[in-house]
Amino acid sequence: MALPPQLKAIQHYLRTAQEHEKRDPVVAYYCRLYAMQTGMKLDSKTPECRKFLVKLMDQLETMKMELTDSDSITHEVVGNAHIENYALKMFLYADNEDRSGRFHKNMIKSFYTSSLLLDVLSVFGELSEENIQHRKYARWKATYIHNCLKSGETPQAGPAGYEEETYDEEYGAEGGGGPSSQSAQPQSSPHSQPGFGDPNQGSGSMGGPPYPPTNYNNINIPHGAHCPANTPAELHPPTGDVRLTPEDYTRAQKYCKYAGSALQYEDVGTAVQNLQKALKLLTTGKE
Structure with a gap:
């Protein structure tokens, strides 16, 4: 069943769940649970969205029964x-x-x-x-x-140019469309940000890498x-x-x-x- 446009924000979580179906079913289960909870907040009243979310709930119930012996569930x-x-x-x-x-x-x-x-x-x-x-x-x-x-x-390499909130929420690692703007390019030195060590000094407060x-x-x-x-x-x-x-x-x-x-x-x-x-x-x- 195709994902309704109103629920586009949950597509990457559903894709991650699919990728982990066999590799790690627990990860798949919780990705779908998060997607379902988020989808309910986005749109649970439009018929197509409601139908999609009900199907997702059924899938979660099936998975829960299959994973009943897992402590992680x-x-x-x-x-x-x-x-x-x-x-x-x-x-x-x-x-x-x-x-x-x-x-x-x-x-x-x-x-x-x-x-x-x-x-x-x-x-x-x-x-x-x-x-x-x-x-x-x-x-x-x-x-x-x-x-x-x-x-x-x-x-x-490393946190050079890191500024909070400069990432694109819609970015997808497999073609979700990275931002075309320059917002994610280095703009300032990392030691101008709270909590960072100067990379030229080699460390933050504990002597580790400054991220x-x-x-x-x-x-x-x-x-x-x-x-x-x-x-x-x-x-x-x-x-x-x-x-x-x-x-x-x-x-x-x-x-x-x-x-x-x-x-x-x-x-x-x-x-x-x-x-x-x-x-x-x-x-x-x-x-």
């Missing part, structure tokens, strides 16, 4: 971690390619898809400030590099392979009388992720600090 906190890890893994891949000066369609698509999946995270509640920053940066990077390659220019946010105590980029939190708490009971909640396990996992991210940039101090926080939480139940 039955437990929101696990689903949230799954989508966040996947999105930030794509972000880290694209960012590494960018900083190495390897500009190609796959890295553009990874930047853009990660921004879409960070949108999808809103089905679980409000986005963290870190994820809002990653989403803005990823969407800007996708648009900027796309425009450069299209015009035959060599993109600047937002530079506070690696809060950054949410996973280190290494994607591994969603899907181990039930009861499989690993803590020692003593401490009883941990699923949220405690998720927080501990995030501290470990922050530590991994810091190690990616050889920031040992931040890594140790976050590992100590995880250890304290797991052994005492308190932060």
Whole structure:
């Protein structure tokens, strides 16, 4: 069934869902859920839109039944971690390619898809400030590099020229039409933006690369392979009388992720600090 023009804004989320149908059904499910929720806000009264959204709801119900054994579907906190890890893994891949000066369609698509999946995270509640920053940066990077390659220019690696809100919301990595304006081209030095280190000095406040946010105590980029939190708490009971909640396990996992991210940039101090926080939480139940 063709997507009604009134619902054009959800087309990239539906395309991402289709691409992940077999690769990662959980990602496909939440992309469709976000598309359905967004579509309901856009237009749920026009007959063609209503018909499309009802069909999408039926598809979601079918998927939910097929994925009934998946913790990522039955437990929101696990689903949230799954989508966040996947999105930030794509972000880290694209960012590494960018900083190495390897500009190609796959890295553009990874930047853009990660921004879409960070949108999808809103089905679980409000986005963290870190994820809002990653989403803005990823969407800007996708648009900027796309425009450069299209015009035959060599993109600047890293955050040079980054200005918030300069990306095109309608940009699609596979032909959604990047902006024809120069809005995504470098316009100012990154150290004129809040939260950035001077690239000539080599770092932000933590000694890592100067892209937002530079506070690696809060950054949410996973280190290494994607591994969603899907181990039930009861499989690993803590020692003593401490009883941990699923949220405690998720927080501990995030501290470990922050530590991994810091190690990616050889920031040992931040890594140790976050590992100590995880250890304290797991052994005492308190932060």
